[in-house]
Amino acid sequence: MRTTRALDGLVLAGLAAFPMLAPGSLDLGARMAILVLCAMSLDLLVGYCGLITLGHAAFFGAGAYAAGIFAVRASADPVAGLVVGGAAAALLGLLSGVVLLRSRRLTLIMLSLATVLIVQEAANRWGGVTGGADGLQGIAMSPLLGRFAFDLSGRVAYVYAATTLAFAFLMFRSLVDSRFGQSLVGIRENEARMHALGTPVGARLRTAFVISAALAGVAGALQAQVTEFVALNAVSVEFSGEILIMLILGGAGRRYGAFLGAPVYVFMQDYLAREDPANWYLWIGLMLLAIVFLAPGGLTAGVAAIARRIRGRRS
Amino acid sequence: MTGAALEVRGVSKRFGSLDVARNVQLSLEEGARCALIGPNGAGKTTLVNLISGRLAPTAGEIWMSGRNVTAMPEAARVKAGIGRTFQITNLFRRLTVEENLALAVAEQLGAAGRLWPDRRARASIDGRVAGMLAMLRLTDHAGRRVELLPYGVQRIVELALALALAPKILLLDEPAAGVPRADVGIIFEAIEQLPTSMAVLLIEHDIDVVFRFATRVVVLVAGEVLAEGSPREISEHPQVRALYLGDARHE
Ligand SMILES: Nc1ncnc2c1ncn2[C@@H]1O[C@H](COP(=O)(O)OP(=O)(O)O)[C@@H](O)[C@H]1O
Ligand SMILES: [Mg+2]
Numbered sequence: 001m002r003t004t005r006a007l008d009g010l011v012l013a014g015l016a017a018f019p020m021l022a023p024g025s026l027d028l029g030a031r032m033a034i035l036v037l038c039a040m041s042l043d044l045l046v047g048y049c050g051l052i053t054l055g056h057a058a059f060f061g062a063g064a065y066a067a068g069i070f071a072v073r074a075s076a077d078p079v080a081g082l083v084v085g086g087a088a089a090a091l092l093g094l095l096s097g098v099v100l101l102r103s104r105r106l107t108l109i110m111l112s113l114a115t116v117l118i119v120q121e122a123a124n125r126w127g128g129v130t131g132g133a134d135g136l137q138g139i140a141m142s143p144l145l146g147r148f149a150f151d152l153s154g155r156v157a158y159v160y161a162a163t164t165l166a167f168a169f170l171m172f173r174s175l176v177d178s179r180f181g182q183s184l185v186g187i188r189e190n191e192a193r194m195h196a197l198g199t200p201v202g203a204r205l206r207t208a209f210v211i212s213a214a215l216a217g218v219a220g221a222l223q224a225q226v227t228e229f230v231a232l233n234a235v236s237v238e239f240s241g242e243i244l245i246m247l248i249l250g251g252a253g254r255r256y257g258a259f260l261g262a263p264v265y266v267f268m269q270d271y272l273a274r275e276d277p278a279n280w281y282l283w284i285g286l287m288l289l290a291i292v293f294l295a296p297g298g299l300t301a302g303v304a305a306i307a308r309r310i311r312g313r314r315s
Numbered sequence: 316m317t318g319a320a321l322e323v324r325g326v327s328k329r330f331g332s333l334d335v336a337r338n339v340q341l342s343l344e345e346g347a348r349c350a351l352i353g354p355n356g357a358g359k360t361t362l363v364n365l366i367s368g369r370l371a372p373t374a375g376e377i378w379m380s381g382r383n384v385t386a387m388p389e390a391a392r393v394k395a396g397i398g399r400t401f402q403i404t405n406l407f408r409r410l411t412v413e414e415n416l417a418l419a420v421a422e423q424l425g426a427a428g429r430l431w432p433d434r435r436a437r438a439s440i441d442g443r444v445a446g447m448l449a450m451l452r453l454t455d456h457a458g459r460r461v462e463l464l465p466y467g468v469q470r471i472v473e474l475a476l477a478l479a480l481a482p483k484i485l486l487l488d489e490p491a492a493g494v495p496r497a498d499v500g501i502i503f504e505a506i507e508q509l510p511t512s513m514a515v516l517l518i519e520h521d522i523d524v525v526f527r528f529a530t531r532v533v534v535l536v537a538g539e540v541l542a543e544g545s546p547r548e549i550s551e552h553p554q555v556r557a558l559y560l561g562d563a564r565h566e
Contacts, residue, residue, distance in 0.1 A: 174431045179421045179440075183428070186418045189407040196367065196405075197422045198393030198480065204428065 004255070008173060011259055015162040019155065026154035028270075032263045033161035034222045037168050039246045039258035041215035046244070047253025048176060049208050050188030052105070054240045055112025056216055058096070058119040059089040061235025063217025068136040068224040069129060076142040078160065082221045089217020090210050092119070097209035101202060113237055120235040136230040150226070157226045164222055168215055175211065176255060184208055188253075245284070249291055251298025260299040318381040320345045320514040321397075321484050326365055326375030328358075328538075335361045337538045338375070343484060343514040350529035351518045354558070358538040359518045360402050363486045366516075367399045368392040379484070393422075398482030402489045402518075404469045408462040412453055412472055415461060416444045419479035443479070450508075451475050452501055467494040474502055484514045491519065503528075526550065534558075 018029050038060050045051045066088030067081040075081070100111045123130045130136055143149040148156045175181050186194050187201055194201050224230045233239060242265070250261020268287065272280035295302035323341040327334065335358040343349055351359050364370040366377055368389035376385045384392055407415050420443045421427040426436040448454045451471050456464055461472060474490050487506065491499045503524060509515060519525050525532060526546040534542040534555050542552045549555055 177432045179427045179429045179433070179436065182414070183418065183421070185410070186407055189409055190405065193405050193407065193476075194418070195389045196369070196393065196399060196401075197419050197476070198390050199418075199422055199427065200390055207428075207430075 007256065008169075011169060011256065012166055014259075015166050018162065019158060026158040028266070030154055030157045030161040030222075030226050032266050033158070033165045034219050034226070035243070035246060035262040035266060036258045037161075037165045037222070038216050038219040038243050039250065039262045040165075040168065040172055041212045041219065042243050042247050043252055043258055044172070044175070044184075044208055044212040044215075046247060047251075047257065048181060048184040048188060049205055051101075051205070052109055052244075053100075053112035054109050054237060054244065055096075055100070055115040056212075056243050057235050057237070057240040058112075058116045059093055059213040059216035060220035060223075060239070060243075061116075061119055061123065061230075062092045062213075063089040063220030064224040064230045064234045065123060065130055065136065065220075066217070067221030068139050068230040071139045071141060071225065072136070076140060077146075078141050078144050078225050081141075081225055082164065082218055085221025085224070086214045086218040089220065090214035092217075093210045093213025094206070097206045097213075101205050101209060112240075116235060116237050116240055120232065123232060123235055131230070133232055135232060136224070139224060139228040139230075141225050141228060161222050161226060164218060168218065172215070173255070180204070180207070185253075245288060247298075249288065249298055251295075251300030251302075254297060254300040254304075257298055257300050260303070264299060318378060319343055320347070320380060321366065321516075322378040323362070323366060324376045324378060326362075326372045326377065328361055328365055328370065329373045335538050336365060336372070339535075339538070339540055341533060341540070343516060345483075345514055346511050347514040347516075347531065348529050349514075349516050349531045349533060350525040351516055351533050351535060352520070352522075352525060353535035353541075357535045359535055360488055361538075362535065363399055363488050363516075363518070366486060367397055393480060393482070396483030397486065398477040398480040398484070399486035400473050400477045400488055400490055402492060404466070404473050404493075406461045406469060406472055406476070409460060411458050411460055412448070412464070412475075413444055413457045415472055416447055416475055416479050417441075419476045420444055420447070423480050447475050447479055451478075451505055465495075467498045470494045471498065471501060474505060478505070478509075482513065485509065485516070487515065487517045487519075489518050489520065491521070491524075 019026060022029065038056065042056045045053055063085035067085035070081050070084040096115050100108060100115065103111055124132055141150055144156055144160055150156050183199055183204055186199070187204060191201060220234060223234065246261040246265045247257055249265055250257035250259065268284060269280065272283050276283065291298060319342040321343040323339055326336055326339045328336040339362060351362070353359055361370065365372050368387060372385065376383055378384065379395055384395060387395065407418065417440055420440050424436065424439060426433065426440060429436060448457050451474065453471060453475065456468055461469060470490065470493060477485060490506065491502050494502060506517070506528065517528060529546060532544065532546055532549040533540055534549060536558060541558070542549060542555050
């Protein structure tokens with residue numbers, strides 16, 4: 001419990017310290033914060049509810065498009081756009097959840113894939129509004145809170161994304177520490193028995209689904225605002241897979257998985273894309289295999305095991 | 316009018332061509348102590364599943380306190396007051412004993428849907444869990460993962476989960492099956508101490524236990540109620556003696 005609190009503090013301190021530690025990489029920092037947020041939202045489903053989905057990009061993309069379109073057509077205020085993006089994804093989560101959550105395992109994976117494809121095709125077809133295959137252009141965000149203009153160094157963008165992530169983490173943390181979070185774990189561990197305890201399993205999962213979708217939508221909105229562009233691949237099966245890989249890499253259902261997985265994935269991607277551009281997916285694949293076999297709980301579990309050893313040796 | 320705590324009205328269940336329950340009638344008054352006996356494969360577990368809402372009957376109705384609950388989902392029936400144990404232990408194996416119980420207690424207290432940590436709810440959950448652990452002598456195992464416990468202790472956790480729901484009607488499906496002799500006492504002690512207002516249906520093979528516990532015994536054979544009555548009536552029932560008691564005595 002005390003360790004958890006200290007690590008929570010470390011996460012928040014890390015977000016705050018990043019601009020000092022890597023002042024030249026604020027763009028990268030913002031991108032990572034957005035991916036962490038997206039992977040964290042997926043963790044609610046994969047890690048806590050035990051629902052494997054390949055559809056998370058549908059929510060990310062819905063948030064990105066909603067925020068982008070809102071910026072182009074209604075208001076360029078970032079915070080308002082964030083709310084719009086989150087709300088749009090939550091609505092999609094609510095509607096798709098009713099259908100998807102009737103199934104589990106392979107069927108759920110297939111239905112979640114279908115959701116992404118449908119949303120992607122909708123974005124593609126509805127080109128007049130979304131920009132179709134060319135992407136959504138013409139987003140020009142007004143200054144954050146009316147005061148801080150998005151600058152070239154990416155400082156404002158980073159602070160904006162990191163602050164949003166920090167708030168989202170506080171929410172995520174209180175959710176997983178709550179009785180609700182614990183009942184999701186119960187559903188993950190033995191869904192049938194939860195029914196026999198009187199748990200409204202369907203309603204619990206739908207709630208988790210909507211919250212997860214909303215957070216992914218906020219991540220998408222951030223991306224649309226920070227890059228002032230939404231590409232069609234924000235709603236792709238490929239991106240869905242990448243988020244899942246980041247989460248598994250970091251460790252699902254372990255609170256900090258997204259914070260380790262997303263940055264490591266991005267680093268690897270950038271590094272490998274530079275060093276061995278032809279084969280970088282191969283390396284990512286090999287790394288995943290290594291994680292699955294050597295540290296089944298992902299990097300979080302690996303780090304925890306090392307920490308336990310060090311502590312054991314000391315005492 | 317409010318009828319019996321539980322009433323099974325002409326319930327039948329078919330699995331393919333197999334009739335596992337045939338026009339079963341059963342009624343439990345508030346505070347009833349009823350035993351359900353019958354050979355293996357008689358359909359006892361299936362009847363528990365039908366009452367608890369895990370299975371839907373092919374025909375017939377289930378009523379609780381004058382209310383038809385036949386269409387009510389399992390979880391809603393739990394909220395309405397039905398609790399049950401499983402013949403084959405059915406727990407949250409990777410969670411600790413304490414966490415297992417907290418899931419049930421939180422649900423029973425209506426706190427399980429709370430989206431943020433709540434100190435007061437937590438205190439009352441922890442208190443109730445501690446009480447259950449002490450009552451069933453599980454305190455020493457509180458922090459251990461269920462899958463690491465001996466099966467006998469897991470059976471006690473199984474009972475604890477059902478009791479934690481504070482049901483009005485409790486269905487116990489062979490609660491002592493697989494429990495070492497030394498620990499059986501803990502289970503039946505707990506069962507004897509259940510609140511007198513709780514209606515209990517106990518499935519149990521040990522006839523001595525059955526006759527000590529029950530004021531009424533129902534004998535199920537091949538999905539049908541063969542006999543029903545006081546322990547004395549049942550022990551004198553010729554067909555039951557031939558079919559069941561004779562066998563059981565030889566075991
Ligand atoms: N889900 C099921 N599908 C098919 N047959 C079943 C199913 N559940 C139980 N049965 C059959 O129903 C009969 C009664 O089983 P059960 O209710 O477990 O009996 P008991 O608890 O009295 O031993 C058995 O013949 C069993 O094989
Ligand atoms: Mg049985």
